[in-house]
Amino acid sequence: xxxxxxxxxxxxxxxxxxxxxxxxxxxxxxxxxxxxxxxxxxxxxxxxxxxxxxxxxxxxxxxxxxxxxxxxxxxxxxxxxxxxxxxxxxxxxxxxxxxxxxxxxxxxxxxxx
Amino acid sequence: xxxxxxxxxxxxxxxxxxxxxxxxxxxxxxxxxxxxxxxxxxxxxxxxxxxxxxxxxxxxxxxxxxxxxxxxxxxxxxxxxxxxxxxxxxxxxxxxxxxxxxxxxxxxxxxx
Numbered sequence: 001x002x003x004x005x006x007x008x009x010x011x012x013x014x015x016x017x018x019x020x021x022x023x024x025x026x027x028x029x030x031x032x033x034x035x036x037x038x039x040x041x042x043x044x045x046x047x048x049x050x051x052x053x054x055x056x057x058x059x060x061x062x063x064x065x066x067x068x069x070x071x072x073x074x075x076x077x078x079x080x081x082x083x084x085x086x087x088x089x090x091x092x093x094x095x096x097x098x099x100x101x102x103x104x105x106x107x108x109x110x111x112x113x
Numbered sequence: 114x115x116x117x118x119x120x121x122x123x124x125x126x127x128x129x130x131x132x133x134x135x136x137x138x139x140x141x142x143x144x145x146x147x148x149x150x151x152x153x154x155x156x157x158x159x160x161x162x163x164x165x166x167x168x169x170x171x172x173x174x175x176x177x178x179x180x181x182x183x184x185x186x187x188x189x190x191x192x193x194x195x196x197x198x199x200x201x202x203x204x205x206x207x208x209x210x211x212x213x214x215x216x217x218x219x220x221x222x223x224x225x
Contacts, residue, residue, distance in 0.1 A: 004156070031211055041151070041200050041218040048211055055211055090156050098208035099145045099164040104156030 003027070006091050006105035013081055014113050021076045021108045023091030029103070030096055031055075032074035034066060037088040037107070049074050050096065078110075086112045114139045119203045119216035126193050126223050134188040134219045136177070136203035144205040146170075146179050146186045151200040151218075160188075160201070193223045 004025045013019055025032060033056075034046040047066040048056035054066065063079040078085060088107040094100045119136045126132060138144065145164040149157040161170035166181035175190045186203060203216040 033213075041220065043157075043202065043215045043218070045212065050211060092156070094213075096211065098206045098210060099162070100206075101147070101159045101162060102149075102204075102206075102213050104158065106154070106156050 004091055004093055004103050004105035006108050010109045012111045016080050019078050021089055023074050025072055025093040027093055029093035030071055031094050033092040034076050035090040037090055081112045083112050086110055115141055115214045117203050117205055117214050117216040120219045122220035124221050128195055128223055128225050129192050132190040132193045134201055136186045138184055138205050140184050142207045144207045147204040148188050149202040157202055195223045195225050198223045
């Protein structure tokens with residue numbers, strides 16, 4: 001079954017390093033999202049792209065930047081990681097329209113030492 | 114606003130007992146309401162959704178009714194199993210809006 005694919009599954013790095021996470025969806029959706037999930041399982045929207053245009057940019061630190069080459073791909077770069085960036089980063093996609101379902105990837109767990 | 118408020122977890126139940134996870138939403142529009150479930154090591158997945166007020170959604174023995182008057186969408190299951198242990202999210206999405214609003218999640222643990 002087609003789905004939302006994220007790589008890597010898990011990443012360990014040190015403070016100050018740069019990391020990139022990849023996301024691809026094969027569902028033919030036109031909108032993609034990045035969520036941050038903390039240790040208490042709280043889901044926070046970070047970015048949303050519709051047809052390669054940024055449409056939601058919640059207040060996140062500037063070291064985070066989304067990158068989209070086409071509507072099927074949405075990557076996330078963190079320029080200089082900090083300890084509070086340790087979390088699970090979830091990519092998701094959907095079609096426009098209020099009734100449409102949001103489909104999530106399995107997540108990338110980031111640990112910052 | 115567009116907020117969603119749900120039962121604070123964790124919730125621990127014995128197998129065979131009934132479950133209710135409360136969910137309330139603010140009324141700005143008439144949104145589509147969702148329940149998502151997240152199992153360990155996976156992303157959240159749709160349990161079911163209800164786009165219209167006063168209708169019921171159900172899946173895998175779980176059900177919830179979109180109650181417009183009470184602005185509620187409580188999740189219920191008559192008899193939980195150990196395999197139901199997961200985190201449950203109530204969510205909303207307004208018509209024409211890209212944004213999904215999630216509740217804080219309710220962690221459920223079912224003991225055999």
